[in-house]
Amino acid sequence: MTPLELICPAGTPSSLRTAVNAGAHAVYCGFADETNARNFPGLNFSRAELAEGVAYARARGARVLVAINTFPQAGREALWHAAVADAEAAGAHAVILADLGLIAHAAERHPGLRLHLSVQAAAANADAINFYVETFGIRRVVLPRVLTVEEIAAINREIACETEAFVFGGLCVMAEGRCSLSSYATGKSPNMNGVCSPASHVVYRQDGADLVARLGDFTIHRVGKDEPAPYPTLCKGCFKAGPYAGHVFEDPVSLDAAQMIPQLAAAGVTALKIEGRQRSRAYVEAVVKGFRRAVDAHVAGRPIPVGALNALTEGQRTTAGAYRKTWR
Amino acid sequence: MQLTLGPILGNWPADRFADFYARIADEADIDRVVIGEVVCSKRLPFFADRIAPAAERLAAAGKQVVFASLGLVTLPRERRQARDATELGGPVEINDLTMLRYLAPGQPFTVGPLVNVYNEGTLGFLAARGALSVCLPPELPLASIATLARAAPSTGADIEVWGFGRVPLAISGRCYHARVHGLAKDSCQFVCAQDPDGLEVDTLDGEPFLAANGVQTLSFTCADALGAVDALAAAGVARLRLSPQSCDMVAVARIFRDRCAGRIDPADATTRLSALLPSMPLSNGFMLGPVGAAHVA
Numbered sequence: 219m220t221p222l223e224l225i226c227p228a229g230t231p232s233s234l235r236t237a238v239n240a241g242a243h244a245v246y247c248g249f250a251d252e253t254n255a256r257n258f259p260g261l262n263f264s265r266a267e268l269a270e271g272v273a274y275a276r277a278r279g280a281r282v283l284v285a286i287n288t289f290p291q292a293g294r295e296a297l298w299h300a301a302v303a304d305a306e307a308a309g310a311h312a313v314i315l316a317d318l319g320l321i322a323h324a325a326e327r328h329p330g331l332r333l334h335l336s337v338q339a340a341a342a343n344a345d346a347i348n349f350y351v352e353t354f355g356i357r358r359v360v361l362p363r364v365l366t367v368e369e370i371a372a373i374n375r376e377i378a379c380e381t382e383a384f385v386f387g388g389l390c391v392m393a394e395g396r397c398s399l400s401s402y403a404t405g406k407s408p409n410m411n412g413v414c415s416p417a418s419h420v421v422y423r424q425d426g427a428d429l430v431a432r433l434g435d436f437t438i439h440r441v442g443k444d445e446p447a448p449y450p451t452l453c454k455g456c457f458k459a460g461p462y463a464g465h466v467f468e469d470p471v472s473l474d475a476a477q478m479i480p481q482l483a484a485a486g487v488t489a490l491k492i493e494g495r496q497r498s499r500a501y502v503e504a505v506v507k508g509f510r511r512a513v514d515a516h517v518a519g520r521p522i523p524v525g526a527l528n529a530l531t532e533g534q535r536t537t538a539g540a541y542r543k544t545w546r
Numbered sequence: 547m548q549l550t551l552g553p554i555l556g557n558w559p560a561d562r563f564a565d566f567y568a569r570i571a572d573e574a575d576i577d578r579v580v581i582g583e584v585v586c587s588k589r590l591p592f593f594a595d596r597i598a599p600a601a602e603r604l605a606a607a608g609k610q611v612v613f614a615s616l617g618l619v620t621l622p623r624e625r626r627q628a629r630d631a632t633e634l635g636g637p638v639e640i641n642d643l644t645m646l647r648y649l650a651p652g653q654p655f656t657v658g659p660l661v662n663v664y665n666e667g668t669l670g671f672l673a674a675r676g677a678l679s680v681c682l683p684p685e686l687p688l689a690s691i692a693t694l695a696r697a698a699p700s701t702g703a704d705i706e707v708w709g710f711g712r713v714p715l716a717i718s719g720r721c722y723h724a725r726v727h728g729l730a731k732d733s734c735q736f737v738c739a740q741d742p743d744g745l746e747v748d749t750l751d752g753e754p755f756l757a758a759n760g761v762q763t764l765s766f767t768c769a770d771a772l773g774a775v776d777a778l779a780a781a782g783v784a785r786l787r788l789s790p791q792s793c794d795m796v797a798v799a800r801i802f803r804d805r806c807a808g809r810i811d812p813a814d815a816t817t818r819l820s821a822l823l824p825s826m827p828l829s830n831g832f833m834l835g836p837v838g839a840a841h842v843a
Contacts, residue, residue: 289662289664289665289668290664290665290667291664291665291690292664292665292666292686292689292690292691292693292694292697293665293666293689293690293693294665295665295666295667316662317662317664317665317667317668318643318662318667318668318671318672319665319666319667319668319669319670319671320665320667320668322667322668322671323667340618341643342618342619342620342642342644343619343620343624343625343644345619345625345628345644345647345648346619346642346643346644346647348647349643349644349646349647362719363719364618364620364718364719364720365620365719369620369621391718391720392716392717392718392763393618393716393717393718393719395662396618396660396662396716396717397715397716398683398684398685398713398715398716398832398838399715399716399756399763401685401832401837401838402685402713402715402756402765402832402837402838402839403837403838403839404837405831405835405836405837405838407685409662409664409683409685410664410685430751434837434839435753435837435839436749436753436755436839437749437750437751437753438749439750440750440751453716455749456750457747457748457749457750457755457756458747458748458749458750458752459722459726459745459746459747459748459758460726460727460745460746461726461727462725462726462727463750466722466725466726466747466758467718467720467722467763468720540719540720543732544730545719545720546719546720546721546730546731546732
């Protein structure tokens with residue numbers, strides 16, 4: 219059986235080393251600017267740090283993928299073009315791209331560079347994926363988190379590239395790369411700025427016995443003082459809609475598809491991806507070790523260990539997300 | 547500046563759909579009409595047979611007709627519907643890059659606002675593939691719109707901008723209308739038809755915020771580009787898109803035409819527009835800042 223490749227997040231050079239030491243087959247990271255979708259203060263890599271990270275990983279048999287997965291701003295494409303060139307120069311195994319124009323640029327100007335299609339490109343069916351494969355020679359697609367395992371299997375039967383599926387971490391409930399909820403409330407969006415529901419626009423306010431968490435001018439959560447105050451990520455908020463009051467879009471759950479590793483493998487998935495470049499080194503170490511054990515257990519024909527990572531998930535609740543059809 | 551009437555995003559009954567386009571054909575001063583289903587493949591069978599007659603009537607009235615296609619294509623049924631849209635005998639509007647694989651070489655198409663066109667490279671690529679015009683994503687600020695509009699003539703495509711209507715903010719595999727009614731997507735009972743402009747989503751403090759439209763999330767506010775018309779025209783934007791709401795769209799089109807022709811000033815135009823939509827505040831913050839929900843006078 220071909221082992222599933224484990225793709226792990228690295229927000230900092232030390233997280234990269236941690237992930238590699240914990241058993242990552244590959245790590246993904248980004249440059250410290252708006253060219254990547256985790257453009258958070260204090261995160262990400264300089265050019266020199268990337269080159270060092272690539273050398274560190276290579277010496278230990280791991281690969282480095284560079285996410286350049288926001289949508290270049292009009293008039294400023296040179297910043298994104300430079301990121302692609304610099305990732306190649308640093309020896310990255312591949313770049314992970316979302317924007318059509320940037321992919322066309324990379325395919326034309328960097329013909330030797332391996333291209334992965336970011337989840338932010340939201341290629342959700344075999345025809346869309348084959349368009350990228352045939353037009354640009356895309357080698358791997360990161361699948362949107364809107365597909366069931368059965369749909370992933372059907373896609374893999376029809377496409378001529380590898381697939382990578384998210385198995386753990388934050389869960390976008392909207393089609394990725396196609397959401398401007400954050401910029402509606404804050405002016406900053408994943409596509410343009412590499413941020414969603416940014417901390418710069420969060421205000422916590424005491425209102426009587428309640429703690430109110432606001433994003434821009436909108437209340438996202440209101441909880442009693444003894445309840446944990448969740449971060450006001452817009453699509454995980456509590457709202458009222460007609461007769462309903464609660465989590466209109468998504469409950470505060472995070473994705474844990476560890477138990478679905480055998481099904482994902484049977485569906486033809488090549489690589490499993492862990493979300494969380496904004497997470498701590500301790501988190502990365504625990505999750506990578508846990509998933510490496512799970513992937514190794516699968517290869518050895520043993521059952522996947524149950525629930526080892528529950529303590530690391532938001533609100534202590536997890537979901538298999540869209541992989542099971544009932545999610546819809 | 548020309549005016550495009552975008553596709554109906556809500557779930558409207560077939561008779562209302564037919565009546566709406568009959569009136570648009572006969573009475574509305576509109577240059578281009580995009581017609582068909584964008585949001586949910588389950589809705590299309592209810593009015594699919596009304597599209598061709600409506601398109602004929604619109605074309606006979608001198609409107610250019612473009613056929614809409616789905617925004618999120620995953621299921622086999624959706625891939626069939628997307629492919630079918632290319633065989634209706636006219637230009638197709640793509641809302642998902644899946645469609646690029648279905649278009650015949652040389653078949654004219656337009657690009658809808660759900661396709662991510664943020665920069666000159668993407669605009670140039672789509673224009674080279676035959677795009678006639680590109681309706682930009684509504685979250686783009688005026689500076690980006692102007693840069694793209696200036697770049698457009700050399701590509702062969704022209705630029706359209708979201709001018710009116712609740713703003714499409716997100717699309718999902720999950721149906722929120724079904725979810726808030728305690729139903730599954732596969733047995734949704736088409737509850738979205740209860741809310742032709744979407745179901746109001748308020749914060750727990752009672753602030754109107756968003757509107758659920760099946761798998762799509764819209765803004766609660768209604769976009770109003772009237773205050774930016776002069777700047778958009780100066781940058782070379784070719785057309786404004788008016789997205790159908792359940793208000794008098796003939797009157798909406800007249801206000802935009804009068805403003806584009808300089809017959810009324812921006813403040814008058816916005817006052818007239820507000821009067822048509824008393825329950826829907828206006829917004830232009832994506833274009834003019836600082837946040838999408840804002841309205842800058």
